[in-house]
Amino acid sequence: MLLCPENSGPELAKFAFAQVVSPMPQRKGRSGKAAPPKKDKPSRVGIVFLYENRTFVESTLVDQGEACAGFVNHTGGHEVYWERLQSAGEVPEDEPYESVPRGRVVFNQKTREYLLYLDRCIVKRAVIVRAIKAQLGLPAGSRTLILTDTHYRCSKCLDRG
Numbered sequence: 001m002l003l004c005p006e007n008s009g010p011e012l013a014k015f016a017f018a019q020v021v022s023p024m025p026q027r028k029g030r031s032g033k034a035a036p037p038k039k040d041k042p043s044r045v046g047i048v049f050l051y052e053n054r055t056f057v058e059s060t061l062v063d064q065g066e067a068c069a070g071f072v073n074h075t076g077g078h079e080v081y082w083e084r085l086q087s088a089g090e091v092p093e094d095e096p097y098e099s100v101p102r103g104r105v106v107f108n109q110k111t112r113e114y115l116l117y118l119d120r121c122i123v124k125r126a127v128i129v130r131a132i133k134a135q136l137g138l139p140a141g142s143r144t145l146i147l148t149d150t151h152y153r154c155s156k157c158l159d160r161g
Contacts, residue, residue: 041137042061042062042063042137043061043062043107043114043136043137043138043139044059044060044061044062044074044105044136044137045059045060045062045065045072045073045074045104045105045106045107045114045136046058046059046060046074046076046104046105046136047059047074047076047077047078047081047102047103047104048102048103048104048105048118048122048132049078049081049082049085049091049097049100049101049102050100050101050102050119050121050122050128051091051095051100051101053128055128055131055132055135056081056085056090056091057132057135057136058074058076058081059074059105059135059136060074060075060076062107065107067109070108070109070110071106071107071108071109071115072106072107072109073104073106073107074104074105074106078097078102078104079097082097082100083097098154099154100154101118101119101121101122101152101154102118102119102152102154103116103117103118103119103122103132103152104116104117104152105117105136105138112143113142113143113144113145114138114139114143114144114145115145115147116129116132116133116136116138116144116145116146116147117147117148117149117151117152118132118146118147118148118152119148119152119153119154120148120153121154121156123146123148129146
């Protein structure tokens, strides 16, 4: 993971964290498919959870994210965000964050691409992936890569090996 610990801590106050909670499916276009992100919507980096068909996203505008090793990242972590969701009653207090499908999007400054790392349980649900991309204002096509990573595996995926 590309977190830069030397820039963490009180510095988090400079980021505009936005919790986006939305039931699935997302708004539909005329064709009945999920509408693409608006072109004027600024892109964000952040973290994602999928719990009972609801996405929970915490994000930072790319130009306000933390640059480290050629990537721009949202400094918020899954564990802390999950605890806030539990405190708010959005998710069960007895559900550990590691057991839930999750992901993260970072921006590669060299290639100008967004890397959207997602649990396989999310990747296989195209409607949800499109909704996450729309929530984060990610560009369509080859500028956003959808990837899996061993770090983002829920308990179901870990059990499958």
